[in-house]
Amino acid sequence: MLGLKLPTDPRWVNVAEKQIEEILTDHAYCEQKAASTAISLIVGYPEKSDLVDQMTALAREEMGHFQMVHNRIRQRGLVLGRERKDVYVNKLNQFFPKGGSRESRLIYRLLICALIEARSCERFRVLSENLEDTELSEFYHTLMISEANHYTMFLKLARQYGDRAKVDTLWNSLLLFEADVMSTLGKDGLIHG
DSSP states (O other), rough: OOOOOSSOOHHHHHHHHHHHHHHHHHHHHHHHHHHHHHHHHHHHHOOHHHHHHHHHHHHHHHHHHHHHHHHHHEEEEEEEEOOOOHOOOOOOOOOOOOOOHHHHHHHHHHHHHHHHHHHHHHHHHHHHHSSSOOOHHHHHHHHHHHHHHHHHHHHHHHHHHSSHHHHHHHHHHHHHHHHHHTTOOOSSSOOOO
C-alpha cells in the first residue's frame, strides 16, 4: 500500500529497542516538525481553503502526538533530549530542484510530506510488531494508522493540485530516490535514520 521500494531492515528494531530514549526524543521532534510543516503550508498557500482546513487539523493532531510521546518520555523518568539533525529529511529535500513555480513547489512539498509519513508508518509498524514493551508496541500500532492516513492525505492533495500523470511520475521517481537514501541509513536510534 505504501509503495516504499526498500523495506526497513528488520535489524533496525534491535537498534531502536536498545536506544529507546533516543527513539522517543527523535519521534517527539518528528511530530513537532510535522505540525510546523502543516502551519508553514497554511502560511504559504492561504488561498487553498481545502489545504488550510486539512493542515489545521493535521497541526492539532501532530501536536497531540507530540504530547503523547512527551508523556511517555516523562513516564519513564526521562526528559526530552535535544533535537537531532534529520539526515533523512535533508536528503529527501535535495531531490527536487530549487526554485520553480509556486505551484510546483507546493507539489514537491506535498510529495515529500507524503513520503515522510509513509516511511513513518512503515517504521511504526516495525516497532509495533517487534518491540517487547507491550505499551509502546500498542502505542506505535495506533500511530501507524494515523501516519497511513497522513500519507494518503498528502498524496491526494498533490494529485488534486497538480496534473495526476506528472505527479505520479514524480512520486515514483521520489520513491526510488528514497530507497537509495534508506540504503545508507538504519544504524542509529532515529525514526527515519
